[in-house]
Amino acid sequence: MPRARKRLNDCEGPDELPASDSEEEYEVCSEAESVDSAEEEAFQQGLDLALDREEENTALLATPPKPTRWRNTNEDDVLPVQHPFAPVRTPGVQLDGHQQHTPLELFQLFFDKAAIRDLCNNTNLYAEAKKQKGMKMQWSPVTPLEMHKFLGLIIYNGLVKATRVQDMWRKDRLHSFPFPASVMPGHRFWAIFCNLHMSNTKEDEENDRLKGTAGYDRLCRVKPLMGQLLLACKAYYQPHQNLAIDERMVATKARMGLKQYMKQKSPTCSFKLFVLADSRNGYTSNFSIYQGRGQSRSGKGLSYDTVMDLLTSASLGTGYHVYMDNFYTSPALFWDLHKNRYGACGTIWENRIGFSKTTINTLPKRAARGDIRWIRTGPLLYVKWIDVQEVTVCSTIHKAYSGETIQRRLKNPDGAWSVQAIPVPDAVKEYNEYMGGVDLSDALVEHFTVSKKTMEWYRKLFLHFVDIAVVNSYIIHKELMQDKQQKTLKQKKFREILCQQLVDFGSNEATTPKKLAPELVEVLQEPERKPCYPATIVDTSASAKRDRASAGRRHCLLCLQRKKYSKTIYKCGYCDVALCIMADRLCFTEWHELMDS
Incomplete structure (x- = not known):
């Protein structure tokens, strides 16, 4: 049946990154502020008062x-x-399908040179403004080369799932991640993240003066990068x-x-x-x-x-x-x-x-x-x-x-x-x-999300913009490979290659298409894993013969992820994961499709 409208999530991320450096940049969110009108309360319940009134x-x-x-x-x-269906362009990817496009090249469709340059300039201006206000900190201007490395580490953290981002630079036996330290010192990563800014500080100040008026733009601090990302989303793919x-x-x-x-x-x-x-x-x-x-x-x-x-x-x-x-x-x-x-x-x-x-x-x-x-x-x-x-x-x-x-x-x-x-x-x-x-888009994002806790609202949205760019890049990769009837990369492998290409950007190991081709070919020729097959979960210890077929039932993993509590007698014989196999609920097929995406 059609699902009910989705409600608000309460998902939690790993421990938070350093808190805000300035108390001027946010408005305190309270329950009273968020739900102090009938319109707001109705919106949270999935209603729109302009359309749900009793009177005609x-x-x-x-x-x-x-x-x-x-x-x-x-x-x-x-x-x-x-x-009649009349799209402005032929539906699909708006790139030359005969050429080979690396994960980095696809990601750069959304974070292009102009976006990286603006991100660096605005971050440097923001850091200098804080120093002029008397904040003591070590800072040297961030360059496009460093910003690529920074983005690579952001994506890497979505792959390794460290409880705290700081753990990636620990050197004890329990936490040993040699890769981040080989790319950038931990203190430099924190410095870039704490000063990360998407808008011009002068424009921020002008906008802040308009607070309380109709001219105030609540999204001023994310609009520049958000606008560039939206243009790219529309330009390189026709739905x-x-x-x-x-x-x-x-x-x-x-x-x-x-x-x-x-x-x-x-x-x-x-x-x-x-x-x-x-x-x-x-x-x-x-x-x-x-x-x-x-x-x-x-x-x-x-x-x-x-x-x-x-x-x-x-x-x-x-x-x-x-x-x-x-x-x-x-x-x-x-x-x-x-x-x-x-x-x-x-x-x-x-x-x-x-x-x-x-x-x-x-x-x-x-x-x-x-x-x-x-x-x-x-x-x-x-x-x-x-x-x-x-x-x-x-x-x-x-x-x-x-x-x-x-x-x-x-x-x-x-x-x-x-x-x-x-x-x-x-x-x-x-x-x-x-x-x-x-x-489907949410599922692709949540598997390897780069989102982390941060006390600055616009940095939280920046991390989600990175998620959108990576997932859209991956979908374009899949569409291109399927059009050429070639095997596609799994999302994890795509992110791993993208991460390496970002941190190597500008170095002697920079991945040009010619140099990367053998690596991609090697990935595409990975040996196939053993096929998955459905098997029954049987508890032979059940005393009654009629109970043996269902006595060992387990909770379906996919249903649990969706906060449903359905038990099943079926599992994947290769993955050993309990999954429903019913006429109206094929969790077995759906779960494997998500794992292969």
Whole structure:
């Protein structure tokens, strides 16, 4: 079934890096500041007050007359006219596929010479400004060569997972990492990190004077690098037709008013990013950062404005199909997307303004699994479907029902359980297939994330920008290799090569394409590991014969990672990891795909 809208994460990272050097650069985040308005509280619960009011706001929509009743599957539905898919460029990587591109070259698409130069200049200006204010510290200007080495060590820390970053320079028997010390002294790494700055200090001062006015930019300290990264994300890859929009949480304890706070959970806060991703591979095509409460620019709600900002026809084209969850979905948004020649599909709250209020022929309280009701208003289709619970979806790109089925384990009248095929609406089936684009991107980021604790909010976002650049670089590598029908690197190996190339940048061992080719060939020709195969977990000590097949059940590892507690009798015979193998939940396949990514 379509998943519920994702809530805020409470993920923890390793011990924090040195705290802030200046008390002037952040606003203290408190629960009172983060949730002191009805709008903010509703947003944290997945609601948008501009669209979820009880009273009807007729100004938002200009729709045909509302249908008077819900229809059954035996009543025909007519698919609305579909906009032809017309991207501005051929979907896929926008590079010469005949050339060989190293991990470093792909990473430099996002952190190019200009971005590195600006990062060095702004870091040096920030360090000098602190010294002029009387702060005593040893500092020499950072160079582009050092910045490459610094980025290499940041990525390296995501590979080794040291409890504290400082442990990478310890020399005792328990902590011995010779690689970081061979690249850069630990005190120099800390100096660069503590002074890392993405914006010009003079522009920061001018912006700080505007605090409390409409001209104040809360993202001033990240805008320069963020803008360069967004341009690169759009320039070097054209998404395929199916896109997903969802939130991404970046956990932090940095002190800043942009964070989201969950009262019912631990006091960990997070930055919320709105992400547009290619459903095919998880490539981050566009993103924005939630900047706190404020008036909706269009008057139609934050969720409406977010989607409209992420979908820019100048860089995308038209005819795209966009999938989203119930925080974003609204009749007003889908009508306007249809006018802009975009198709859309998403779960929807039934209290959204414009949703049909009729209850005639709606689903009964005790409807059977697979029961469907639908209603159409122009190009907007609303469909209700019973699975474990009732699911409501809105779509402008699907018919109500075309005979599709899905496998479910149901109880027969005689009490026995069996796998049966039940009807499923087209919109629900394709929502399940294409909505996971951002989740796939998140999984690639979280495997080897470079994120660390830091008390400066903009440095936390800088580390996430590095994550986005590395993951997008890796996805481009996979697409290029698959187009040439060659074996792709695993993400870990890709990061290892990238790390070495960054720390060797500018040295005699600098990896030019010709010199690196043998290394890449060697990696691509690594011996295949033994094939994975499903096996049963059997506890032969069970006394009753009928209990032996299930007595040794273990918790599925993938379900545990998703905070679900499902036990299974199956495991991977090679990896010795318990994984579900069910008609509606193939954790065995999904887990191995994630490990191979």
